[in-house]
Amino acid sequence: ELxxxxxxxxxxxxxxxxxxxxxxxxxxxxxxxxxxxxxxxxLESLFVLLSNGAVKQEGRLMAxxxxxxxxxxxxxTAAVHDLSATYFCAANTGTASKLTFGTGxxxxxxx
Amino acid sequence: NxxxxxxxxxxxxxxxxxxxxxxxxxxxxxxxxxxxxxxxxxLKLIYYSVGAGITDKGExxxxxxxSRSTTEDFPLxxxxxxPSQTSVYFCASTLTSGYGELFFGxxxxxxxx
Numbered sequence: 001e002l003x004x005x006x007x008x009x010x011x012x013x014x015x016x017x018x019x020x021x022x023x024x025x026x027x028x029x030x031x032x033x034x035x036x037x038x039x040x041x042x043l044e045s046l047f048v049l050l051s052n053g054a055v056k057q058e059g060r061l062m063a064x065x066x067x068x069x070x071x072x073x074x075x076x077t078a079a080v081h082d083l084s085a086t087y088f089c090a091a092n093t094g095t096a097s098k099l100t101f102g103t104g105x106x107x108x109x110x111x
Numbered sequence: 112n113x114x115x116x117x118x119x120x121x122x123x124x125x126x127x128x129x130x131x132x133x134x135x136x137x138x139x140x141x142x143x144x145x146x147x148x149x150x151x152x153x154l155k156l157i158y159y160s161v162g163a164g165i166t167d168k169g170e171x172x173x174x175x176x177x178s179r180s181t182t183e184d185f186p187l188x189x190x191x192x193x194p195s196q197t198s199v200y201f202c203a204s205t206l207t208s209g210y211g212e213l214f215f216g217x218x219x220x221x222x223x224x
Contacts, residue, residue, distance in 0.1 A: 033213075045212050097213070099154075101153035103153045104152070
């Protein structure tokens with residue numbers, strides 16, 4: 001059974017600082033996804049990582065995938081308040097595109 | 112282009128009542144899913160469907176039923192509602208031939224009292 005763990009679960013950071021969110025998964029998965037959720041809202045897709053060594057960047061967010069270590073990271077560069085949200089990673093179980101989600105990392109960026 | 116549409120957005124049920132959460136998508140996606148999200152938690156898969164007439168259980172199917180009579184619609188039925196079913200329910204869909212990226216509806220917040 002695929003398990004996905006994120007850490008930290010809560011992250012308070014100052015504007016302008018850098019930080020990394022970690023996502024570990026327990027069994028082989030060929031794809032890794034990152035989503036953003038604002039309070040009371042739906043999930044918005046950020047990144048789809050399809051292979052070992054994949055790196056994707058959008059603005060101040062950069063995601064990477066190491067399938068050998070079963071690890072994905074979401075790096076935040078020079079955080080701004082607008083990045084405050086909950087970030088979820090999810091791994092694909094390989095059949096019917098079923099995703100298993102981590103418990104999320106609630107990011108709070110303070111002035 | 113509406114994407115994935117869920118109704119209702121909010122609902123309060125009494126214990127033992129039944130109801131159906133509606134989900135429709137206009138993207139011609141074959142795969143559809145129902146997830147639930149409990150406060151402060153990630154999403155857990157309830158049921159999924161790979162096409163009209165085909166459904167299967169996810170991680171937490173007890174207390175729920177689904178049907179898929181058309182490509183567009185994937186309703187979720189709650190029978191004999193219990194307080195443990197208080198949650199936010201998300202419907203999602205994706206292309207069979209895509210990268211497996213799920214597109215989510217806005218969610219339906221259900222409270223069982």
